Amino acid sequence: MRIEFPNPFASDGVWFKGNLHTHTKRSDGALEPHEVVKRYAEAGYDFLAITDHNKLTLIDEKESCEMLLIPGEEISVGVSEVGTEFHFVAIGIERQWEKPEGMLTKEISPSRLVKEIHSLGGVAILCHPYWSQLTVHDMLSFDGYIAIEIFNTSCHHSIGKGFSTTHWDDLLFRGRFVWGVAVDDAHYHFNEHRPVDICGAWVMVKCRQLTMKDVLEALQHGLFYSSTGPHFMNVHFEGEWVHVETSSVKTITFVSDNGKGERWTAVGKDEITEAHYKLRGGERFLRIECADREGNCAWTNPMRIIAE
Numbered sequence: 453m454r455i456e457f458p459n460p461f462a463s464d465g466v467w468f469k470g471n472l473h474t475h476t477k478r479s480d481g482a483l484e485p486h487e488v489v490k491r492y493a494e495a496g497y498d499f500l501a502i503t504d505h506n507k508l509t510l511i512d513e514k515e516s517c518e519m520l521l522i523p524g525e526e527i528s529v530g531v532s533e534v535g536t537e538f539h540f541v542a543i544g545i546e547r548q549w550e551k552p553e554g555m556l557t558k559e560i561s562p563s564r565l566v567k568e569i570h571s572l573g574g575v576a577i578l579c580h581p582y583w584s585q586l587t588v589h590d591m592l593s594f595d596g597y598i599a600i601e602i603f604n605t606s607c608h609h610s611i612g613k614g615f616s617t618t619h620w621d622d623l624l625f626r627g628r629f630v631w632g633v634a635v636d637d638a639h640y641h642f643n644e645h646r647p648v649d650i651c652g653a654w655v656m657v658k659c660r661q662l663t664m665k666d667v668l669e670a671l672q673h674g675l676f677y678s679s680t681g682p683h684f685m686n687v688h689f690e691g692e693w694v695h696v697e698t699s700s701v702k703t704i705t706f707v708s709d710n711g712k713g714e715r716w717t718a719v720g721k722d723e724i725t726e727a728h729y730k731l732r733g734g735e736r737f738l739r740i741e742c743a744d745r746e747g748n749c750a751w752t753n754p755m756r757i758i759a760e
Contacts, residue, residue, distance in 0.1 A: 453757055457753075460677065461555075473502070485511050487516070499662065499667055502521065503541045503542075505527075506523075506527060509578040520670065538562045540576050583611070586619065600633070601634070603751075605635070624737040629737070629754060636649055636651065692730050698726070701743060702743055704726075704741055707738070708757075713738070734759075
């Protein structure tokens, strides 16, 4: 067996923390753009994509708080099997996407939009599949997106549909290898029974420099992991063994095809920081996730397992 894995832990570079889905008052967020940037900068984020709905929100460099600001936009098109829309964040686009004249958004296919995002110099990420009620057939009906949102803070706090890892595994099992990103989809919405949806999730990207070009390339090649709290320290291989080291967590899970994989749990001890898995044969994919005692999670990108 051979493992294909875009291993950021074995690549050169520096780790940078960022959020790829953020809203401001320019669409339906509660804060002005410079206020959003300030809060993420104070929380230790290195880069941020502001992705207002159907609008490219740009910020003066003097208000960047020395963060890398990546231009972006959230765009909704098409019709799913159950009649909902497909939402995408277009990251790194050179100019605002414009709806073709005379067309309704539901008449624009996801495939067409993804191609237009590419033509604008950006990459496409499929937003909150669980929240959007997308099926695996919806997600397999087109390609070209580099990732799906496997966790969305706003969806999690608002209606409890923040996790889309089942959707991810459905795609991976069927051979559609896309990356998984954790995002905030921040609106700064909260109330007495709902936490604020800002600075709750992130991607940790490994690249040489903190530039838009380097971050986008790392995202495209899967050189990152996602988190809402825990950290991955290392992933390495020895023959058929996969080894992982993490920050202190309660569980470490090797997720694979049905009946394969394994979970390590801190039984009889406070926490664990490492786990190991031996490939059994027949796995199509393997990914690793961990969770601490507060329920915060982290996810590696998937490994493709190839029989030889």
